[in-house]
Amino acid sequence: MIYLDNAATSYPKPEAVYNGVERCMREYCANPGRGGHEMSIASGKAVLYAREIIAAFFNFKNPMLLSFTKNATEALNIAIKGYLGHGDHVITTCMEHNSVIRPLKTLERDAGLEISIIRGDMLGRIDPEDIRKAVKPNTRLIAATLSSNVNGMIMPVREIGKIARETGIAFLLDASQGVGSIDVDAIGMGIDMLAFPGHKGLMGPQGTGGLYVREGLKLKTIMEGGTGSNSESLYQPEIMPDLLESGTVNTPGIVGLGLGIEFIREFGLDKLRSHKHMLTKRFYEGLSENKKAIFYSSPDMEENSGIIAINIKDVDSSEVSHVLDRVYGIATRAGLHCSFLAHNTLGTVKSGIVRFSVSCFNTPEEIDVTVKALNEIILKV
């Protein structure tokens, strides 16, 4: 099988991730930060180690500012529901995933939140100055994706962070797509809250993710529970990460996530990005002559996180994806990718899109086979 659905869940994982998860489960998986016995301490150390790896990777100093979550969706909800309140205004983009826009629309409906959605061009490129223009006296948050999960369009994060700093508005980055190949510098980019999944570009297992919240930014909680700290209090402790991290965490998953990030660091973020660029470019070149192939992603690798979004003229995306899977053994994802906004921007709400997303483990040969398959499918249309 040729797996080109890495924007959903990366596969395969580095060997170290499989081994680390198994070793943790078999050898030392007790409750981290709870008991004081040897195995509990070993689990606690392993979780702390992963926290440190992640803090270093995203360039924030205090690993305790990171709360582990089950996925990016949970992290985004904690950030959005924890920070925004009645009468607040939020600015977001036309390329957001449902994990950003659905919590916002729910707050709009239930708590009077005002939402401004910044429009982009036909590929979802936005002008950061449009964000500045949308700022109102009650604007409290800018929420933007690092890159689109539909077509890989990279957002001008650094510029958005600059505007957020200049206007004193908090900046929430949804790093779900692009993390693990685009450099994300929480401090340098002026990111106040950073939500990320573990199971996509960071090469960790499913069931992992996290939220970084900068020092001094206080969130209301959407969940409370046991934290292993201040147990005598009937209220959630104020200290981080306990404030946002209740109940037993996914220790084996977190261990795997740490090892996934270590793999990326050893591979080299630049090398990894180049590899994905090379594959994406090869895909474009292989198909560019074919007039029945309609592209919805940018061929300029500087603004594409590694996604090829296409349709075959007059054919439903699901059908193409289905044939690729059944006839050629190529895994892609068709449809709307949980991102109505982005498809609305690209004009593909009805047809959907066939999405090809690459990882460091894909090879040029796999791309060649895929391009050949697409050309064959087009011939038969």
Add this chain to the structure above:
Amino acid sequence: MIYLDNAATSYPKPEAVYNGVERCMREYCANPGRGGHEMSIASGKAVLYAREIIAAFFNFKNPMLLSFTKNATEALNIAIKGYLGHGDHVITTCMEHNSVIRPLKTLERDAGLEISIIRGDMLGRIDPEDIRKAVKPNTRLIAATLSSNVNGMIMPVREIGKIARETGIAFLLDASQGVGSIDVDAIGMGIDMLAFPGHKGLMGPQGTGGLYVREGLKLKTIMEGGTGSNSESLYQPEIMPDLLESGTVNTPGIVGLGLGIEFIREFGLDKLRSHKHMLTKRFYEGLSENKKAIFYSSPDMEENSGIIAINIKDVDSSEVSHVLDRVYGIATRAGLHCSFLAHNTLGTVKSGIVRFSVSCFNTPEEIDVTVKALNEIILKV
């Protein structure tokens, strides 16, 4: 090492759980319910299979009424925050974990929730009729634990469910402790919402848990996001489990959880309970002559889910636990166990308690070694 901290996280897991998690990760872990390709379908089938196992285990018919969560804490928050609103009254017990009482106290503080806490006797036994007496016109929920995580006291769940049905009040069961050895029959016990962790008695991996919500009971959401369904809507779909299950789930963890429950079913719930009873009874008998051992759990196995809660006279629980770990290699948990209410009931807020919690993998020999160790420690006091 002798592991007696199974009430925190069960260890070890059945071999099938380790193998199933690894096989899933290595062989077929894509996004369940998202793409239509072979691996995504395999993941989807594996998650559905686990949903069916869990529905059968808890005796509810429609597996789609189960939402997977990262742990019981998330499930409890979804239930409590999703069901209760301003001016509502909730009845709960004196033996609840912070994962129940902290969300309730937060709603009391922020949304005017009224809370009645039913008191128990010295071991936390409650009289279900006290619940009936506490019912007020605005009572909307009874929230109770299946058994205490501090001393294993089993709550009169069937009677509580009966009162809930008779008064038309919803019943939320926190099955965190005792699940996997006490029979939990969602329909038969009149349970409207059932929250459970995967990593304790159900022998699954950390990072798993779930919430069953009976047909027709509608919850507000505390999180929204991508569901792979109704992607063209900017609001959360109303269908279950999507309403309460956003973002990528922990497929390998869920696979492991399903295998953990299959192991329990094969082992036999009755046999498993008998085994735990035998171990707990042996522990009691071994220590009962020692007058310096103070017991806070019931020796009657019909009301104890498999926890021995003790203190050694005049010695702090942490110190005993520490010596057990360092000198004897016995893993226990001291302190307050994230349950102020229960310790308040038992009168152990200052000293804490040394908790010994057994699983089906503990042996009589391990209990004997532990009892011997405790007798030695007491001699040295």
